[in-house]
Amino acid sequence: MILYGVRRVALAVPLLLGMSALIFALMRLVPGDPAVAVLGYKATPEGIAALRQAFHLDEPVPQQYLRWLGAAARGDLGHDFRQNEPIGRMILDRIPVTLELTALATLCTALLGVPLGLLAGGRRGGGADRAALAVGLVGVSLPDFWLGIMLILGLSLGAGLLPSGGWVPFAESPVDNLIHLALPALTLAVSRAAVLGRLTRAAVLDIMHRGFVQYARAKGLGERAILFRHVLPNAAIPIVTVLGLQVGYMLGGAIVVEMIFTLPGLGRMTLDAVLERNYPVIQSAVLVIGAMFMLVNLATDVLYGAIDPRMRRR
Amino acid sequence: MTDRERTDGWSRSTRRQWLARMGGLAAGAGLGTLGGVAGRPAWGQGQPKRGGILKVATVDKPVNMDPGYAQLYSSLQVYQNVYNKLVYVDEAGQFVPGLAKSWKADGEKAWVFDLVDNAVFHNGEPFTAKDVAFTFNRLLDAKNKLPMRVFFSPVEGVEAIGPHQVRFSLSRPFGPLFAMLSQATEIVNEKALAEKDPKLFPIGTGPYKFVEWVKDDHITLERWDKYFRPGRPYLDRIIFQAPADDTVRLTGLQTGRYNWIQTVPPQRIPELERLTREMKSSPGRPYFPFYLMLNASRPPFNDKRLRQAIAWAIDRSEIVKLVYFDTHVVTAEPTPEPSPWATGVNAHKGGPDLARAKQLLADAGKGSGLSLTYLVKSQVPVLVKTGEILREQLKKVGITLDVRPLESGQYFEELVGKKFDIAGGYWSVTVDPDMFYYPMQHSSSAWNFCGFKSEEADKRLDAFRFTASPAARKKMYPELVRWFQEEGSLVVFSNELQRYWMKPNVQGSAPLSSLELRFEDTWLA
Numbered sequence: 073m074i075l076y077g078v079r080r081v082a083l084a085v086p087l088l089l090g091m092s093a094l095i096f097a098l099m100r101l102v103p104g105d106p107a108v109a110v111l112g113y114k115a116t117p118e119g120i121a122a123l124r125q126a127f128h129l130d131e132p133v134p135q136q137y138l139r140w141l142g143a144a145a146r147g148d149l150g151h152d153f154r155q156n157e158p159i160g161r162m163i164l165d166r167i168p169v170t171l172e173l174t175a176l177a178t179l180c181t182a183l184l185g186v187p188l189g190l191l192a193g194g195r196r197g198g199g200a201d202r203a204a205l206a207v208g209l210v211g212v213s214l215p216d217f218w219l220g221i222m223l224i225l226g227l228s229l230g231a232g233l234l235p236s237g238g239w240v241p242f243a244e245s246p247v248d249n250l251i252h253l254a255l256p257a258l259t260l261a262v263s264r265a266a267v268l269g270r271l272t273r274a275a276v277l278d279i280m281h282r283g284f285v286q287y288a289r290a291k292g293l294g295e296r297a298i299l300f301r302h303v304l305p306n307a308a309i310p311i312v313t314v315l316g317l318q319v320g321y322m323l324g325g326a327i328v329v330e331m332i333f334t335l336p337g338l339g340r341m342t343l344d345a346v347l348e349r350n351y352p353v354i355q356s357a358v359l360v361i362g363a364m365f366m367l368v369n370l371a372t373d374v375l376y377g378a379i380d381p382r383m384r385r386r
Numbered sequence: 387m388t389d390r391e392r393t394d395g396w397s398r399s400t401r402r403q404w405l406a407r408m409g410g411l412a413a414g415a416g417l418g419t420l421g422g423v424a425g426r427p428a429w430g431q432g433q434p435k436r437g438g439i440l441k442v443a444t445v446d447k448p449v450n451m452d453p454g455y456a457q458l459y460s461s462l463q464v465y466q467n468v469y470n471k472l473v474y475v476d477e478a479g480q481f482v483p484g485l486a487k488s489w490k491a492d493g494e495k496a497w498v499f500d501l502v503d504n505a506v507f508h509n510g511e512p513f514t515a516k517d518v519a520f521t522f523n524r525l526l527d528a529k530n531k532l533p534m535r536v537f538f539s540p541v542e543g544v545e546a547i548g549p550h551q552v553r554f555s556l557s558r559p560f561g562p563l564f565a566m567l568s569q570a571t572e573i574v575n576e577k578a579l580a581e582k583d584p585k586l587f588p589i590g591t592g593p594y595k596f597v598e599w600v601k602d603d604h605i606t607l608e609r610w611d612k613y614f615r616p617g618r619p620y621l622d623r624i625i626f627q628a629p630a631d632d633t634v635r636l637t638g639l640q641t642g643r644y645n646w647i648q649t650v651p652p653q654r655i656p657e658l659e660r661l662t663r664e665m666k667s668s669p670g671r672p673y674f675p676f677y678l679m680l681n682a683s684r685p686p687f688n689d690k691r692l693r694q695a696i697a698w699a700i701d702r703s704e705i706v707k708l709v710y711f712d713t714h715v716v717t718a719e720p721t722p723e724p725s726p727w728a729t730g731v732n733a734h735k736g737g738p739d740l741a742r743a744k745q746l747l748a749d750a751g752k753g754s755g756l757s758l759t760y761l762v763k764s765q766v767p768v769l770v771k772t773g774e775i776l777r778e779q780l781k782k783v784g785i786t787l788d789v790r791p792l793e794s795g796q797y798f799e800e801l802v803g804k805k806f807d808i809a810g811g812y813w814s815v816t817v818d819p820d821m822f823y824y825p826m827q828h829s830s831s832a833w834n835f836c837g838f839k840s841e842e843a844d845k846r847l848d849a850f851r852f853t854a855s856p857a858a859r860k861k862m863y864p865e866l867v868r869w870f871q872e873e874g875s876l877v878v879f880s881n882e883l884q885r886y887w888m889k890p891n892v893q894g895s896a897p898l899s900s901l902e903l904r905f906e907d908t909w910l911a
Contacts, residue, residue, distance in 0.1 A: 104795025108802065112794070115802050116832060155449055155585070165601060221633055229641050236641045237634065239603055334629045334638075336602035343630070344447070344602070347765065349795055 080373050084366045091362045092144070092355075096137045099351050105129075109349040110153045127153065127352070140355065149356040154348060159356045162341060167360070169239060169337035173260065173329070174322045176253050180261035181268055181318055186311060188265065189272020194299050196277060204269065211266025216325050220259040220332040227255060237333040256333040260325050264318040271314045275307035282306075308379050316372030320365040432893065438910035439623045440892070442903070443635045443644040447628040448605065451588040451596070453572035454524060454532040459814065459901065462570060464605050464626050466902040468508070469572030469590030472499060472518065473564055475817050475900050479726040481564045485513065485573055485591065485614075494559040494854045501550040505614035507575045508595040513614075515546035520576045522554075536832075537566050540852070559854035565818030569900050593619035593906040603627070620894075620909035636887075639665055645889040645910075648903075652713040658887070666890050670713075670883030671897040673816060675720040676772075679809040679826075682875040683837025686758070687807060691750040693875055696808070697734050699743035699783045700776065702879040709771045714880035719867050720813065720822040722881055725899065727819050729864040733871035743783045757786045761806035764791035769810035776808075804837045811835075812882070817899045819863060820851050827874055836875035843874065 107123040108115045124130045128139060143150060149159040192204035228236035234255050240248040279285060280303060288298050327339035334340075338357060345353035446460035453469055456462060472486040486499040505513035522544035525532050540560040547553045554563070578589035588596050591614065594607035605626040609619055627644070629635050632651040636658075638644040650658055658665060680687040680696060687693050702716045718734060721727040747753055758780075760773040773789035780787050787808070792800065800806055815821040825833035828847045829840070846866055853859050870876065884897035894907040 102793070102795070104793055104797075104799055106795055108798045109793075109795030112798055113802075113833060115798050162601070221637070224634075224637050224641075229637055232641075236637055236643050237629070238643065331630050332634055334603075334627060334634060336600065340602055340630070349793075 076377055077370075077374055080370050084370060087366060088359070088363060089141075092141060092359050093137065095355050095358045095362075096133075096140065099354060100133050102349070104349075106153070106349045106351050123153075140352075144356070144359070150352040152345070152353045153350045159353055162353065163338065163356060163360055166336060166338045166341050168241075169335050170323065170326050170330070170339055171364075172242065172249075173253060173256055173326055173335065173337060174319060176250075176257035177260035177264070177322050178315065178319050180257050181264045181322075182315060184261060184265035185268025185315075186272050188269030189274075189311075190276060190299060190304065192269065193273040193276025193280065194295065194303075196280075201273075204273070208266040208269045208273075211262050212270070214263055216259055216263065216328045217332060219262055220255070220329060223255050223259055224332070237335070239335050256329045256335060259332070260322050260329050264322060264325075268311065268314055268318060272307065272311055275310045276303055279303045279306045305379075309376060312372055312375055312379065316368055316375075319368045323361050323364055432911055434620050434894065434907075434909040435911060436620050436909070437622050438620075439625060440621050440646055440905060440908060440910070441644045442624060442626045442905075443638055443647040444626060444628045444903075445635075445648050447602065448599075448626070450585045451599075452584040453570065453574060453588075454530070454534065454584070456534050456570040460628065462901075463903045464607070465588045465590070465596075466572065466592070467594045467607055467624065467905050468588045468592045468596050469574070470505065470592050471568060471570075471572055472501075473568050474904070475565070475568040475898060477896055477898060478724075479817070479899055481568060484568075485518070491854070492553070495556045497554045497556075497563065498547070499552050499554070501552065502614050503550045505591040506612045507578055507591050508589045508610060509575065509578045509581065511575050511577055513573070513575075513591050514549050515552045517573050517575050518552045519544050519546045521571065521573045524574070525571070534570060537569075538571075558852050561851055561853050561856075561859050562818040562820040565821060569815060569817055569821070594621075594624055597623075615906070619906045621905060624905055639887060639889070642889075645892055646895065646908075647887050649885075650887050652711040655711065655713065663890070665887055666892075668886040668888070668896045670885040671724070671899070672715050672717065672722050672881035673884045673897060673899050673901060674812055674814055674882035675717075675816065675822065675878050676714065676769075676810070676812045676880045676882060677720075678776075678877040678879065679806075679811055679836045680875045680877065681804055681806055681808070681836055682839075683804045686750070686752065686756060687836075687875065689750050690873060691746045692752065692756075693877075694872070695743045695746035695750070695783065696780070697871070697877045698737050698739045698746065699780055699785070700877065700879060701738045701779055704779070705772055705775050706880050708775055709768055710880065710882070713885070714882050716879070717881050718871060718878050720878055720881070721816050721819050725816070727816075727860075727863060729867050731864050731867040731871070733868050738779070740783055747783060747785075753784070755784045755786065757788070758807040760787050760789045761797065761800055761809040762789065762791050763794055763797040765794060766810075769812075772810050801835050804835065809835070814901055819866075820847075823847055823866065823870060824851055826876060827870060838875040840873065843870070 105120065107120045107129055111119050111123060128136055131139070140150065147160065149163070151157060152159055152162065188204050188208060192201040195201050224236045227233045235252055236255070238252050240252050242249040276299070285298060285302060288302050326337060327343050329335070330337045330339040331343060338361065342354065342357040342361070345357060444460060444463050446458065448461040448464050449458055450461050451465045451468070453465060471484045473481045473489070474484045476482045485501055485505060487502050489497055489499045492498050499518070501515055501518065502513070507513060522538070522541065524530055525535055526538060526541060526543070528535070540556050540558055542555045542557050544552055544554050556563070572590060574584065575589060578584070582589065586599065593610055593613050593615070595610045597606040597608045599605045607624045609622055613619065629638060632649065635644070635647045636650050636654070639647045659667070678696065680693045682688050682693065702718070706712065706714045706716050715722060718732040719729055744753070747756065760776060762769045762773050764770065770789065770791045773787070777787040777789055801809055813822055813826070824847050825831045826836070827834060827838055827843055829838070829844050846869060850859060850862055850866055853862070884901065886895055886897065888895060891911040893909050893911055895905065898904065
């Protein structure tokens, strides 16, 4: 198991390197000079030259990349263009918000998606199946930005049940923290839960036709016991796979949700950096988000081994 | 209640307020009236009351709290409540006392300011003339590379001539001195700057002291109990947030998360005006001129006739109606009514006049048609849409307009490099019209993106700038407006109405031509 984990971590290193090179190259392909974009109306030739020199933008791109990579490997992600703040500090300040939002949204996704899929798969063709399919279809079709605003209008403005945004750190008030994250987490979770529900349904249907299920049924076990004791554990691998992928997508979706609910997280910082063409911040933020995505995938792979011992031998 | 809870307005009382509102218990308040209290700007009803928290939602997030840099409007909006200036501009556009209680000219090239003697910095340091001298000498010292220095080039020096008296010495008479002073010259304290990084921890003499700045979330200010103006400010706290979306801001106002917001989506204004129990707006004031920049540094707009053809061909009213949903006023001058600088001058009165535009094109040898580019920053969708309307309007006189929305880096490269024919723009500094014309039309200015160079223009602008007498400047201004409308390379087409939106119980907040959000006089009923 440990060897398996080490092998997966070793594989992540070249992936991260490739990703960082890709991000770096993509940022350099955007037309226009970032120094001019940052200075705006104040872009005098001297000002542009000074900024380019200060941030090494006057060096050849491969050299810039190696310089950035070397510093990043030492834990120095550099300083941002605008306020000259250390980017490492900026990310550390914001990452707890995004991580908590993603964790809560993952929990909501699992709590909504898995029962939805079990309900539909367990009673194929019935009213519950059709209703679950319809709910799933609608859920998949809802964009985060629209759903977020609708939830604010309905649950916050209309019913006055939950706050329309803002952030309270968990350490300051756990209850307020959860109340404030309820709508953002729900927004992020709905479409992912719909996908998970459809996948769970398909996995359940597949397992339901297996011989051991027929045997359990012949043995006289009730449908509920079959579903929870025999079908669900066997459907866990695809469910965990999709949930793991969804966590990655949620890290991306957090950009929109953090903006709508004004949460001071990594997503909002990234979006602001994109709008300001704050290269160093974009590079570092995307690298961190990418690394988090990889870690989630790694955790998913490791979890496979825990769920199904046969996977460890591969 | 903790600070954090206060930032989002979500508490039990908020829910009660909501229930009360739904039950029709909350009293709606109508729009206030224009008026001043003892020469200070104010807009509100009833007797001011102490206490309460103003939860403000601005458009952009602040970046730097050091007034020496005056880097972004979003920063100024916050720290102008932490610092004081020597003079302020009121709602009527008149200069009123700040840290300077009175002033007098000493000849044409010097001003003496008498300062208040009871102001105290938030670090406990008493305010004296030395602070004023330090502030301006810091600004004027080229070594410090402070961007505001360029606006005070005629100021030779500032010296303390008494504990509470300073003298400004000028190299020549300087007409817009008071406008400059009222715009962005907050008085700092040398010891405070040395103690803490002013970019992060502003320390002034202003009505509110800085409490905390949680990046990407909020900034909290608290009433300064030793404020030099007795009884002010009224609010206990101000919490600034900057949600990135219009709808989020508006919903926040409706849910009580904010009780003051900077803007609303323009297309929703008619509907919001009917929600008098939920919100109200300040009066709208035209403090944001929108204009077209015609690149006079190269053909075709180095020919005055073609610049005039554009001015005659555009339909300003149509642009305002279709793009700005009447949140702008149609105007041809940068400072329309009710500015004290309004002239009513319009050299293109009666326009659009397509026949005249076509004639001018023909006279310039472009009667057979002209292809032009319209440069615009893609992040400003209203100016992109303006370009699209303009394309249709110019088509009628045989001009083909290629609208080119560019990402900001490319946009500034092309604008600063003068690689465009027409560009859309807006300006935000109009306390004195010199602040509009001089930067954009004087041949020596770095902001003259049109590349417009004319000895006559420089002569007129210098005369307007370097005349001390306000009366003499007022007299020469209408002719200056007309001259630039006929000869210059800017075509002003509208002016955006600054209009703030707030809960009905928020009093004493109105737009100022300095565009500062001065919450010193704001109170909650």
